[in-house]
Amino acid sequence: MMAKMTIKDMARLAGVSVSTVSLVLSNHGYVSAKTRRRVERIIAKHNYHPRQSARNLVSGRTGNMGFIISDIHLSGTEFFYSRVLLGAELEARKKDYYLLVTTVGDTFQPPQDAPRFLKGGDVDGVIIAGSVPEELVSYIHPLNIPYVLVDYKHPSIDSNLVQIENHDGACQAVEHLLRHGYRRIAFVGGSCRHASIRERFRGYQSALHQAGLSEVAQDDSLHFLVPEETTALIGARGINTLLDRAVQFDAVVCANDTTALGCLNALQERGLDVPGDMAVIGFDDIRYATETKPLLTTVHVPKLELGVQAVRLLFECLENPGGGLYHRSIGTELMVRESTSRVLAETGAAV
Amino acid sequence: MMAKMTIKDMARLAGVSVSTVSLVLSNHGYVSAKTRRRVERIIAKHNYHPRQSARNLVSGRTGNMGFIISDIHLSGTEFFYSRVLLGAELEARKKDYYLLVTTVGDTFQPPQDAPRFLKGGDVDGVIIAGSVPEELVSYIHPLNIPYVLVDYKHPSIDSNLVQIENHDGACQAVEHLLRHGYRRIAFVGGSCRHASIRERFRGYQSALHQAGLSEVAQDDSLHFLVPEETTALIGARGINTLLDRAVQFDAVVCANDTTALGCLNALQERGLDVPGDMAVIGFDDIRYATETKPLLTTVHVPKLELGVQAVRLLFECLENPGGGLYHRSIGTELMVRESTSRVLAETGAAV
DNA sequence: CTTTTATATCGAAGCGTTTCGATACCCTGT
DNA sequence: ACAGGGTATCGAAACGCTTCGATATAAAAG
Numbered sequence: 001m002m003a004k005m006t007i008k009d010m011a012r013l014a015g016v017s018v019s020t021v022s023l024v025l026s027n028h029g030y031v032s033a034k035t036r037r038r039v040e041r042i043i044a045k046h047n048y049h050p051r052q053s054a055r056n057l058v059s060g061r062t063g064n065m066g067f068i069i070s071d072i073h074l075s076g077t078e079f080f081y082s083r084v085l086l087g088a089e090l091e092a093r094k095k096d097y098y099l100l101v102t103t104v105g106d107t108f109q110p111p112q113d114a115p116r117f118l119k120g121g122d123v124d125g126v127i128i129a130g131s132v133p134e135e136l137v138s139y140i141h142p143l144n145i146p147y148v149l150v151d152y153k154h155p156s157i158d159s160n161l162v163q164i165e166n167h168d169g170a171c172q173a174v175e176h177l178l179r180h181g182y183r184r185i186a187f188v189g190g191s192c193r194h195a196s197i198r199e200r201f202r203g204y205q206s207a208l209h210q211a212g213l214s215e216v217a218q219d220d221s222l223h224f225l226v227p228e229e230t231t232a233l234i235g236a237r238g239i240n241t242l243l244d245r246a247v248q249f250d251a252v253v254c255a256n257d258t259t260a261l262g263c264l265n266a267l268q269e270r271g272l273d274v275p276g277d278m279a280v281i282g283f284d285d286i287r288y289a290t291e292t293k294p295l296l297t298t299v300h301v302p303k304l305e306l307g308v309q310a311v312r313l314l315f316e317c318l319e320n321p322g323g324g325l326y327h328r329s330i331g332t333e334l335m336v337r338e339s340t341s342r343v344l345a346e347t348g349a350a351v
Numbered sequence: 352m353m354a355k356m357t358i359k360d361m362a363r364l365a366g367v368s369v370s371t372v373s374l375v376l377s378n379h380g381y382v383s384a385k386t387r388r389r390v391e392r393i394i395a396k397h398n399y400h401p402r403q404s405a406r407n408l409v410s411g412r413t414g415n416m417g418f419i420i421s422d423i424h425l426s427g428t429e430f431f432y433s434r435v436l437l438g439a440e441l442e443a444r445k446k447d448y449y450l451l452v453t454t455v456g457d458t459f460q461p462p463q464d465a466p467r468f469l470k471g472g473d474v475d476g477v478i479i480a481g482s483v484p485e486e487l488v489s490y491i492h493p494l495n496i497p498y499v500l501v502d503y504k505h506p507s508i509d510s511n512l513v514q515i516e517n518h519d520g521a522c523q524a525v526e527h528l529l530r531h532g533y534r535r536i537a538f539v540g541g542s543c544r545h546a547s548i549r550e551r552f553r554g555y556q557s558a559l560h561q562a563g564l565s566e567v568a569q570d571d572s573l574h575f576l577v578p579e580e581t582t583a584l585i586g587a588r589g590i591n592t593l594l595d596r597a598v599q600f601d602a603v604v605c606a607n608d609t610t611a612l613g614c615l616n617a618l619q620e621r622g623l624d625v626p627g628d629m630a631v632i633g634f635d636d637i638r639y640a641t642e643t644k645p646l647l648t649t650v651h652v653p654k655l656e657l658g659v660q661a662v663r664l665l666f667e668c669l670e671n672p673g674g675g676l677y678h679r680s681i682g683t684e685l686m687v688r689e690s691t692s693r694v695l696a697e698t699g700a701a702v
Numbered sequence: 703c704t705t706t707t708a709t710a711t712c713g714a715a716g717c718g719t720t721t722c723g724a725t726a727c728c729c730t731g732t
Numbered sequence: 733a734c735a736g737g738g739t740a741t742c743g744a745a746a747c748g749c750t751t752c753g754a755t756a757t758a759a760a761a762g
Contacts (some may be wrong), residue, residue, distance in 0.1 A: 004472070006748055017712045022750060029751095030709050049471045053407035054748035058717045062404065064449075074433050082425050082433055089454055098415075098468065101452045103440060117449065120400045121355070232642035265644055268619065291583040293616055357718055368742045373720060380721090381739050405718035408747045 005048045014042045025050060064098045065314060066123040068115060071103040072229065073130040079286055080303055081129050084150055087307025088127060095315060097124075108133035118143060125314040128152065129307075131194050146317035148326075150310045153195050160317060161327045162310045166196050166283075169299040169332035170203025171210075173253050173281045176297070176334055178211050180341070182251035182279050185213075186222040188238035188263060189255020190230035197255045200283060201225065204253050221247045230255060235262020243270065251279035251340070257286045257298055264292055264339070279340040294338030301332055356399045365393045376401060415449045416665060417468045417477040422454040423580065424481040430637055431654055432480050435501060438658025439478060446666060448475075459484035469494060476665040479503065480658075482545050497668035499677075501661045504546050511668060512678045513661045517547050517634075520650040520683035521554025522561075524604050524632045527648070527685055529562050531692070533602035533630050536564075537573040539589035539614060540606020541581035548606045551634060552576065555604050572598045581606060586613020594621065602630035602691070608637045608649055615643055615690070630691040645689030652683055 007025075011018045016035060023029045024039040031039075042048075056062050067088060073081045085101065092099050100123055102115045117123045118140065126140060126147040137154040140147050148160040177185055187204050191197050201223075208217035216222060224238035235254060239262070242249065254260035260282030267274055274280050274294055282289055282298035289296040309328050316326060358376075362369045367386060374380045375390040382390075393399075407413050418439060424432045440450050451474055453466045468474045469491065477491060477498040488505040491498050499511040528536055538555050542548050552574075559568035567573060575589035586605060590613070593600065605611035611633030618625055625631050625645055633640055633649035640647040660679050667677060 004748095007750095008748080018749080019712055019714095019751080020710085023711085026750075030711085032710060035710080051408070051748055052471050052473045053404040053413065054717090055750075056404035056717090057402070057408055057719085057748080058750045060717075067452075071437055074437055079430070085452070086422055086425055086454060089452060093453070093467070096467065098451045098473070099453075100449045101418075101436070101440060102444070102450075103437060116444070116447065120403050122403045122449070232639065236644075262642070269644055288583065291613070293587075293620055355718095358720095359718080369719085370721080370742055370744095371740085374741085377720080381741080383740060386740080402718055405747090406720075408718080408749085409720045411747080 005046050010042055010048050014039045061124050062122050064100050064123045066117045066126040067099045067101045069103055069129045070132050071105055074103055083303035084129050084307040087304030088311050091308040091311035104132055108135040110139050124318055127310045148310050148313050150306050151196055160313055160325050162306055163329050164301050165329050165331050166199035167203035170200040171207040172334045173299050174204050174207035177251045184249040186242055186249040186252040188224045188252050189259050190226050190228045190234035192225040193227050200255055221245055222249055230258050232258055232262035235259035236266035239263045239266040254282050257282035257284045257289050260296055274339050275341055281340050285335055297337045297340040298335050299332045300335045305330055356397050361393055361399050365390045412475050413473050415451050415474045417474040418450045418452045420454055420480045421483050422456055425454055434654035435480050435658040438655030439662050442659040442662035455483055459486040461490050465490055475669055478661045499661050499664050501657050502547055511664055511676050513657055514680050515652050516680050516682050517550035518554035521551040522558040523685045524650050525555055525558035528602045528630055535600040537593055537600040537603040539575045539603050540610055541577050541579045541585035543576040544578050551606055572596055573600055581609050583609055583613035586610035587617035590614045590617040605633050608633035608635045608640050611647055625690050626692055632691050636686055648688045648691040649686050650683045651686045656681055
């Protein structure tokens with residue numbers, strides 16, 4: 001169609017200088033109301049938009065932020081990080097930033113596998129969502145580019161962090177079960193190398209301690225923890241393992257919802273009723289939690305909010321360079337649904 | 352740390368002109384082996400990388416492609432489009448392109464809701480994954496910017512397309528069921544406004560026709576189709592509706608795996624055995640298909656490949672402007688697992 | 703009525719690249 | 733010995749924008 005309009009064209013058409021048009025655009029210096037109107041009309045009429053690359057060139061910033069996620073997390077396990085991405089996008093959009101999304105595999109060779117935007121300096125900051133190879137963090141850290149980790153933590157490097165209150169969430173879960181009369185509470189989960197999962201397990205333990213049930217908290221025959229990525233299969237295997245051990249338990253806290261789904265299936269298959277014979281509680285509140293039978297009681301994690309806060313935090317780093325590290329904790333909320341309502345069910349029956 | 356290195360610094364350090372460094376970088380004109388080596392050493396030593404915005408400014412291109420996906424698809428339903436995104440990213444990376452990811456809601460008001468990168472001309476092309484508001488396509492189409500639709504089609508506007516061979520896939524599914532002796536085959540699905548789902552339904556019908564079972568293909572009491580987005584709940588509702596109609600059927604083809612999961616759950620709850628009493632077959636081959644009990648037989652859709660092809664197609668458009676429209680069809684593959692293996696099960700029992 | 707001060711506009715430099723001639727060299731072939 | 737062509741290098745313009753003075757006018761202050 002027509003050639004690309006530039007700021008020069010706008011200036012010519014409006015009968016003013018290029019600088020004036022720029023001032024109108026940026027709302028910076030002095031421009032008379034009359035001139036401003038005229039320029040704005042011309043701009044609107046020709047649907048002119050400044051070229052970002054030109055702006056970037058002079059401003060030195062890029063207007064981009066990198067979003068790194070492991071390929072497994074993006075598309076392999078659950079919707080969790082997609083929602084974090086969505087939240088980040090929405091927030092970045094507000095500040096007119098673009099998200100450059102890239103993925104990393106589970107191995108990471110420093111120079112080759114590094115996202116291009118890091119080498120090229122094409123981003124002003126980076127968000128890393130979920131667990132990634134440690135080497136990635138070690139690589140980025142000395143790069144002197146602001147970055148924030150979401151739901152992940154490097155074992156030795158201190159970074160900007162947006163975290164879930166996993167400990168507290170797991171406590172809520174256990175306390176809920178205790179309130180409903182469950183006492184022998186098991187824990188099932190995969191991915192125990194992930195800090196979040198470990199925190200959940202600790203939260204589970206400390207809530208039991210608090211309640212004077214230390215023998216349950218300590219009883220490893222009630223705990224199924226494996227290093228593999230969490231899948232429904234892991235959950236099923238966990239439940240079956242515990243049941244085959246012939247230990248007594250009447251409830252199970254799962255490391256996340258995916259695991260819980262596996263538990264639900266396995267229990268159903270073995271003819272056990274949930275929540276009649278056994279309560280099941282998840283963590284994350286992914287969508288399937290509301291599509292199971294029975295509906296899954298779980299600890300809701302505000303995933304969008306994680307993304308939003310990550311972006312906000314990153315902006316704070318940008319505006320305040322050398323301002324130390326920030327940590328942000330995002331609270332959880334217990335969603336009571338059907339998989340734990342033994343008491344409610346009984347009450348219901350009594351009515 | 353140290354200030355940003357520029358091409359000038361490299362030139363100075365290597366004792367050559369800026370243009371020579373540029374020539375080395377781009378591998379274009381004549382550079383003596385000796386000079387090239389020297390320049391390359393300096394570049395490597397200082398870890399210099401050309402600023403993308405400067406390059407873009409002069410080249411006129413942006414090095415970005417837009418990736419638009421509805422927020423529902425990104426994080427609401429299934430992993431399907433996340434994998435398309437992943438495939439697209441991997442392919443774009445090969446050509447040194449960045450993906451600018453953005454989402455659209457289910458309503459779309461032309462100027463305000465339009466992705467910024469479209470207005471600002473910050474992308475060289477656009478990929479649209481999954482169904483989006485029609486207005487989005489109407490908006491982009493006249494913009495004179497190459498775009499390709501993945502697994503979606505505007506009702507009246509002709510676009511570059513990457514499509515799934517839905518019709519064929521559904522035929523494969525039905526033929527598989529027929530081979531295994533199933534005859535009264537139902538169809539359950541949501542989102543029937545989506546072209547892909549409709550094609551699957553048509554494929555289902557035409558395979559039945561081929562087999563001389565037109566009365567099944569035409570019998571609407573065997574078909575459950577609703578306009579809502581597909582969820583497991585829809586699948587459960589579908590199965591229950593059909594069963595409550597008291598029509599005879601021994602197999603069900605689902606519009607996608609999510610629906611199939613709902614069917615599986617509902618059937619189990621009603622005490623029906625799969626595949627003993629009823630075969631269930633899905634479409635898409637999402638990860639949960641391999642985590643159900645029984646494992647779900649389904650039509651595999653190569654999701655990564657959809658993304659890869661979309662990017663390739665977009666590049667063809669870029670290299671060949673005004674070269675007409677391209678259509679690409681991606682084939683499917685039947686994954687026979689447990690939910691349809693009545694014959695195999697019988698055989699197994701007989702052994 | 704002159705001196706400040708605030709307001710309005712503009713020209714030009716500069717951001718970091720690529721690319722288009724221009725220049726200079728060294729061979730070859732005649 | 734000289735035209736011509738391949739090789740090697742460079743200077744300068746251009747890409748589209750922001751921003752820093754400079755200049756000019758009008759309003760406020762002395």
